[in-house]
Amino acid sequence: QAVADEKVATKDNADLSTDYKEIVKELRKSHRSGANRNASDRAHNLNQLKKMLIENKEALKEAQVKDLRQNDLIQKAEIHGPLDEINYLLENFESWMRPIDAQPRALSNAPSRGKLVYEPLGVVLIISPWNYPISLVIKPLAGALSAGCVCIVKPSELSANVSKLLSELISKYLDPQVVRVVQGAVLETTTLLESCRFDHIFYTGSTNVGKIIMQHAARNLTPVCLELGGKSPCYVDAELNIEVAARRLVWSKFLNNGQTCVAPDYLLLNKKVSEPFLELFKSEITKQFGENIKASADYSRIISERHTERISALIEPYRGTDKLIFGGSVDVSDKFVEPTIILNPNPKSAVMTDEIFGPVLPVVLVDDEDQAIEFILEGEKPLALYVFSTNNELGDKFSMLTSSGAVVTNDCIGHFNESVLPFGGVGQSGIGNYNGKFSFETFSHLKTIMNKASWTDPPLRYTPRSDKATKL
Numbered sequence: 001q002a003v004a005d006e007k008v009a010t011k012d013n014a015d016l017s018t019d020y021k022e023i024v025k026e027l028r029k030s031h032r033s034g035a036n037r038n039a040s041d042r043a044h045n046l047n048q049l050k051k052m053l054i055e056n057k058e059a060l061k062e063a064q065v066k067d068l069r070q071n072d073l074i075q076k077a078e079i080h081g082p083l084d085e086i087n088y089l090l091e092n093f094e095s096w097m098r099p100i101d102a103q104p105r106a107l108s109n110a111p112s113r114g115k116l117v118y119e120p121l122g123v124v125l126i127i128s129p130w131n132y133p134i135s136l137v138i139k140p141l142a143g144a145l146s147a148g149c150v151c152i153v154k155p156s157e158l159s160a161n162v163s164k165l166l167s168e169l170i171s172k173y174l175d176p177q178v179v180r181v182v183q184g185a186v187l188e189t190t191t192l193l194e195s196c197r198f199d200h201i202f203y204t205g206s207t208n209v210g211k212i213i214m215q216h217a218a219r220n221l222t223p224v225c226l227e228l229g230g231k232s233p234c235y236v237d238a239e240l241n242i243e244v245a246a247r248r249l250v251w252s253k254f255l256n257n258g259q260t261c262v263a264p265d266y267l268l269l270n271k272k273v274s275e276p277f278l279e280l281f282k283s284e285i286t287k288q289f290g291e292n293i294k295a296s297a298d299y300s301r302i303i304s305e306r307h308t309e310r311i312s313a314l315i316e317p318y319r320g321t322d323k324l325i326f327g328g329s330v331d332v333s334d335k336f337v338e339p340t341i342i343l344n345p346n347p348k349s350a351v352m353t354d355e356i357f358g359p360v361l362p363v364v365l366v367d368d369e370d371q372a373i374e375f376i377l378e379g380e381k382p383l384a385l386y387v388f389s390t391n392n393e394l395g396d397k398f399s400m401l402t403s404s405g406a407v408v409t410n411d412c413i414g415h416f417n418e419s420v421l422p423f424g425g426v427g428q429s430g431i432g433n434y435n436g437k438f439s440f441e442t443f444s445h446l447k448t449i450m451n452k453a454s455w456t457d458p459p460l461r462y463t464p465r466s467d468k469a470t471k472l
């Protein structure tokens with residue numbers, strides 16, 4: 001494998017593009033000849049994917065630890081989340097494949113019958129990020145397989161150990177006529193996008209790169225699903241179960257070191273509860289990660305030294321000021337950033353304009369929910385919007401007055417792993433969605449089929465029409 005990787009690294013653009021064109025050509029041929037098309041083939045491939053996860057969970061966990069030092073909860077979720085999704089797809093996809101009757105209504109179409117069928121889109125490209133490097137490959141892949149597609153997967157170069165292992169496992173467990181893996185970073189992905197035509201591109205990653213992907217897709221009018229990032233706000237109301245809120249917010253903000261697309265990016269904290277809430281929040285950090293956070297087995301690491309420096313730069317303007325109310329220490333060589341809280345940051349500073357994607361929590365004090373809503377409306381539409389309150393109507397109020405991928409009350413993140421709920425963004429946080437049936441639909445074209453009877457052929461629409469005009 002090392003030799004194969006070296007070859008890839010020394011290949012120039014022209015060689016790569018020839019290889020990629022060949023892969024896409026083979027996949028297109030196999031799709032046209034019916035690979036992964038009927039229900040039993042789809043079920044077989046989904047079961048192979050399942051088997052691959054179950055038989056290799058220890059090796060996958062090891063690779064995750066090498067890449068991100070992810071804790072055992074994330075290790076389990078990275079295996080069980082996709083397994084649960086595959087099981088759900090296996091239980092349901094055959095019923096989704098069935099044609100849906102639709103009786104035409106227009107008099108001009110009578111007598112006819114109609115039906116809708118979900119047609120597999122064809123050759124799908126799946127590009128994934130590094131932060132949950134297993135589930136963000138397997139979940140869309142399972143969705144595409146359930147819909148009858150064939151796929152090329154491009155995992156992230158940054159989660160190098162997981163990506164390499166997934167590449168080996170996928171080629172061992174799945175037919176290369178159905179799924180292929182392409183490794184690489186910007187050069188390889190750009191060459192792939194420039195040299196090949198796909199029937200769908202499913203991309204998970206940053207908003208900026210999402211725009212580049214969409215430009216490539218536009219050349220061929222290729223449909224896209226863009227699962228992007230952004231700043232997900234969280235309003236903490238004055239009426240709330242404050243202990244539960246502090247505990248859940250510490251968990252969700254610092255899970256995977258804040259490198260979660262749906263982590264709460266910043267808090268809009270009601271002034272009436274700011275003091276007790278912040279005290280509880282700080283003590284909860286110590287409770288969950290101990291006095292020596294660096295030594296905690298539950299505290300992940302940042303993916304790279306470059307990303308650690310990026311996050312450190314977000315904290316920098318606040319060092320030595322009274323706005324830095326917790327944490328702030330960074331060790332670049334250990335890729336460690338301490339849980340950090342910045343109170344009332346400058347709204348124009350990078351920590352309030354850029355997606356943080358790290359363990360830094362800006363806290364903006366607000367008078368009430370209306371001020372929080374105004375604040376949210378000033379920014380881009382987020383991937384998730386969180387509200388912590390015991391007032392059950394507040395979630396609906398935020399939902400009605402703002403726009404976001406999802407609104408979740410009194411918790412964060414969990415909606416991602418829910419096969420019955422569509423997961424996706426809106427505006428700058430994404431286009432399209434997936435999970436369960438929504439994945440099946442994302443990778444399908446809903447095709448109209450209409451059969452008109454020929455035993456009768458009323459003359460009304462035919463010319464010459466002069467003697468019929470008044471009858472229609």
Ligand code: NAD
Nearest residue numbers: 128129130155156185186189205206209227228229230261
């Ligand atoms: P990224 O955009 O840098 O990379 C994602 C993928 O795109 C990688 O496979 C990478 O190789 C490829 N890529 C990078 N630059 C490219 C280019 N110029 N042309 C073509 N391909 C390119 O994102 P990342 O750093 O891996 O992940 C973090 C981002 O992903 C965050 O913004 C986060 O919010 C977002 N994210 C979103 C979701 C979601 O489901 N909405 C999930 C996880 C992460």
